[in-house]
Amino acid sequence: MKLLQSTILLMLLCPLISFGQYDTKKVMEMINSGSESELVMESAIMIQEGYYYQAGMIVDKLLEFQPTSSNYNYRRGFIYLEMSSDFVKAMPYLERAVVKTDKKYDPFNTKETAAPIDAYFEMGKCYHMAGNIDKAEEYYNKFIASSITKSNNIFFAKLYLEQCKVARAEMQNPKNVYLKNMGTSINTANPEYSPVISLDGSALYYTSRRRWPTGASDKGLDPRNNLYPEDIYVSYRDFDSTWMDPIRLEFCDSLQNEATLAVSPDERRVYVYQDTKGNGDIFYSDFSTNKFQLVTHLDDKRINTNDWETHATVTPDGQRMYFVSNRKGGFGGRDIYYCIKQKDGTWGEPVNAGPNINGPMDEESPFVSIDNSTLYFSSNGNKSMGWFDIFMSTADGKGNWGPAMNLGAPINSTCDDLFYTTTVDGLTGYMTSVRIEGKGEKDIYEIKNNYLGVKNIAVLNGKINVIGNKPLPEDVSVTLRCLNCENPYDRKLFPRVRDGVFMNSLEPCKEYDLTFSYEKDGKKNFYNEKFKTECNKEYSEVYREFWLDLDKQMMVKPYYIVGTITDSKTNQKLSDVAVTLINKKTGEKLFGSYTKGGNYKTDTIGGMKKGDNVEFALTLEKAGYVTMTYDAPVLLGDNSEIRIDRSLAKNEVGTDIGLDVNPIYFDYRKWDIRPDAAKELDKIVKIMKANPGIKIELGSHTDSRGTDEYNMKLSDQRAKASARYIVSKGIAANRITGKGYGESKLKVSDETINSMPAKEEQEKAHQLNRRTEFIIVK
Numbered sequence: 001m002k003l004l005q006s007t008i009l010l011m012l013l014c015p016l017i018s019f020g021q022y023d024t025k026k027v028m029e030m031i032n033s034g035s036e037s038e039l040v041m042e043s044a045i046m047i048q049e050g051y052y053y054q055a056g057m058i059v060d061k062l063l064e065f066q067p068t069s070s071n072y073n074y075r076r077g078f079i080y081l082e083m084s085s086d087f088v089k090a091m092p093y094l095e096r097a098v099v100k101t102d103k104k105y106d107p108f109n110t111k112e113t114a115a116p117i118d119a120y121f122e123m124g125k126c127y128h129m130a131g132n133i134d135k136a137e138e139y140y141n142k143f144i145a146s147s148i149t150k151s152n153n154i155f156f157a158k159l160y161l162e163q164c165k166v167a168r169a170e171m172q173n174p175k176n177v178y179l180k181n182m183g184t185s186i187n188t189a190n191p192e193y194s195p196v197i198s199l200d201g202s203a204l205y206y207t208s209r210r211r212w213p214t215g216a217s218d219k220g221l222d223p224r225n226n227l228y229p230e231d232i233y234v235s236y237r238d239f240d241s242t243w244m245d246p247i248r249l250e251f252c253d254s255l256q257n258e259a260t261l262a263v264s265p266d267e268r269r270v271y272v273y274q275d276t277k278g279n280g281d282i283f284y285s286d287f288s289t290n291k292f293q294l295v296t297h298l299d300d301k302r303i304n305t306n307d308w309e310t311h312a313t314v315t316p317d318g319q320r321m322y323f324v325s326n327r328k329g330g331f332g333g334r335d336i337y338y339c340i341k342q343k344d345g346t347w348g349e350p351v352n353a354g355p356n357i358n359g360p361m362d363e364e365s366p367f368v369s370i371d372n373s374t375l376y377f378s379s380n381g382n383k384s385m386g387w388f389d390i391f392m393s394t395a396d397g398k399g400n401w402g403p404a405m406n407l408g409a410p411i412n413s414t415c416d417d418l419f420y421t422t423t424v425d426g427l428t429g430y431m432t433s434v435r436i437e438g439k440g441e442k443d444i445y446e447i448k449n450n451y452l453g454v455k456n457i458a459v460l461n462g463k464i465n466v467i468g469n470k471p472l473p474e475d476v477s478v479t480l481r482c483l484n485c486e487n488p489y490d491r492k493l494f495p496r497v498r499d500g501v502f503m504n505s506l507e508p509c510k511e512y513d514l515t516f517s518y519e520k521d522g523k524k525n526f527y528n529e530k531f532k533t534e535c536n537k538e539y540s541e542v543y544r545e546f547w548l549d550l551d552k553q554m555m556v557k558p559y560y561i562v563g564t565i566t567d568s569k570t571n572q573k574l575s576d577v578a579v580t581l582i583n584k585k586t587g588e589k590l591f592g593s594y595t596k597g598g599n600y601k602t603d604t605i606g607g608m609k610k611g612d613n614v615e616f617a618l619t620l621e622k623a624g625y626v627t628m629t630y631d632a633p634v635l636l637g638d639n640s641e642i643r644i645d646r647s648l649a650k651n652e653v654g655t656d657i658g659l660d661v662n663p664i665y666f667d668y669r670k671w672d673i674r675p676d677a678a679k680e681l682d683k684i685v686k687i688m689k690a691n692p693g694i695k696i697e698l699g700s701h702t703d704s705r706g707t708d709e710y711n712m713k714l715s716d717q718r719a720k721a722s723a724r725y726i727v728s729k730g731i732a733a734n735r736i737t738g739k740g741y742g743e744s745k746l747k748v749s750d751e752t753i754n755s756m757p758a759k760e761e762q763e764k765a766h767q768l769n770r771r772t773e774f775i776i777v778k
Contacts, residue, residue: 124136127139129434178449179445199265200503201424212248232272270292320338321339385406387416425539427450430447459506460480464502477494564600582617625648627690628649701772748765
């Protein structure tokens with residue numbers, strides 16, 4: 001509860017700074033020239049008006065006058081909690097505040113040294129947010145016992161005591177999830193919140209109150225909290241799963257608030273919150289001509305009213321809109337409502353989502369998963385662990401929502417947790433939370449779980465690529481038709497312009513038809529394909545990738561590469577091998593990912609056709625193994641799947657570095673490096689450069705002809721010649737050991753050679769003995 005002041009005092013007081021005109025410069029002037037009594041009054045008025053940042057500056061000055069004043073310490077702790085929920089900074093001030101309290105606390109009395117009884121309440125909030133439930137309950141109860149009966153905060157203290165019971169139970173039985181702060185690529189010292197993840201997890205849209213680098217947003221700095229206006233950003237995930245630098249959407253105004261609400265599955269519409277109409281309304285921006293256009297007010301008086309509409313989302317099938325409003329007739333506070341799309345494309349009459357969703361407090365941030373039957377939302381009622389928590393409800397098949405379930409700890413904390421959205425399978429979510437390890441007031445977190453996945457559903461995961469890296473026309477559409485569903489339907493999908501991806505839910509054990517069309521200049525169909533979904537109750541995906549030749553306006557055959565990577569000795573499949581594929585002719589990087597269960601599969605490789613000779617370079621890296629780059633020439637034929645299987649050798653003493661490297665061979669009684677041997681030695685050079693930590697032995701051998709003494713000298717010469725060649729290519733000499741073994745390690749025995757009837761066959765066997773091999777020695 002904010003500091004109280006009487007109406008009479010407001011009428012009599014003449015503040016040093018007029019309301020609505022607070023700025024840092026004027027406040028600093030007042031701090032430097034005002035008396036303690038003037039600063040007491042001014043800070044009380046500022047707090048009442050919600051100018052917390054400037055009031056905090058004044059209270060800091062008051063604390064210089066009286067560092068132990070319970071009154072001043074209460075003000076500072078209260079400001080930290082109200083302005084930014086910073087319970088860590090607030091706690092030491094409130095600890096000093098509760099030392100002396102007074103029911104007759106007067107915020108305008110310049111001689112007041114006590115804190116109000118509300119200090120106990122604020123102290124309880126600090127401990128509650130910090131997760132110290134026992135201490136939180138102690139201070140809430142102390143506040144209730146000490147407070148005047150008319151205090152509005154008694155209601156909230158009792159509510160928070162109920163939340164403490166929930167928190168204690170949930171914290172004793174945490175869920176097995178992986179939760180991490182998104183880090184500095186997304187979060188800053190400013191608030192970041194309201195994340196919306198794309199279905200495939202490749203794009204994250206969110207709101208940030210960071211400063212524009214040009215300084216254009218400086219004039220929009222809110223004097224009440226020292227925060228810049230809200231803007232919407234998008235960050236894309238790179239192929240190696242790192243988040244790229246965020247991009248501010250084109251329609252953002254440097255002086256206006258724009259906050260993310262939802263993004264359509266095709267990412268061609270962003271729903272936006274603005275406070276330029278009513279008490280705050282729902283707007284949208286459509287993607288056209290390669291950018292998001294200026295925001296447009298959602299002109300539906302049944303959805304946007306003179307009340308406060310704070311959030312909206314549309315189900316993945318486009319058939320329902322869920323929105324939040326504090327209009328009259330609800331269950332209390334802000335409620336979640338929904339509208340059903342009519343045949344003419346308009347939205348029907350709003351319907352309250354019902355008592356399983358809405359309660360006497362506030363509900364916020366609805367999000368419906370790909371199955372159109374799982375609703376995530378936030379509530380700050382008595383079933384929360386503290387303030388807003390994230391809840392989940394499932395539909396009964398008739399559109400009615402069942403009892404909501406608190407997602408529990410550690411997804412929910414004892415601070416605000418809201419704006420939860422998930423990827424298509426439900427196993428990865430993103431949310432806003434206030435936590436002690438955060439970068440700013442609000443941060444965005446990623447959550448991975450193994451129990452919230454969608455069931456009994458298939459998902460179409462399609463992608464249209466364009467030959468020649470040309471942009472995908474915005475008018476390309478995909479019509480999805482269920483041929484044998486109980487209620488057959490046609491659904492028009494538009495692929496994402498940035499990468500051609502399109503996704504939609506499917507029913508298991510059904511047959512579907514895909515038709516590709518150009519929408520402009522009269523609808524023109526140019527490709528058709530049918531497929532069936534699997535008959536199981538688990539989540540599954542139907543993946544289809546297409547290559548569009550714009551010149552011919554037709555689909556062409558795709559190619560992709562698959563393979564298995566194994567251990568060269570045990571032949572076991574190797575997981576987590578980094579696989580990089582390059583087109584040697586163009587230098588283009590075609591693929592980069594990791595093996596799963598020893599297997600990898602590239603995306604479709606474009607710009608190639610049947611009959612092309614393609615030279616691939618496949619680089620494999622895994623800790624504890626020798627990094628290898630394999631050359632793989634391929635002639636493209638009728639089969640779309642190109643298989644390239646390879647092995648990796650462990651980086652350990654005694655391992656043959658061979659793999660794609662053959663032993664080198666010598667002519668009879670010679671140690672010259674032949675052209676065929678030079679090619680193999682070049683491979684060794686390449687491997688050693690890619691693996692700077694290894695040292696190898698060059699083991700050279702002879703055939704059995706000649707004396708033992710002669711053959712030892714000859715093999716030593718062969719080892720030295722091999723080493724000289726490698727050193728000449730830039731490899732340090734101390735990484736190579738040359739050793740001659742003479743005829744002591746024959747590949748083909750004399751007995752076997754002598755049994756061969758033909759002289760030519762015997763010579764080939766002798767050649768196998770005249771060799772140098774390569775073994776890792778460190």
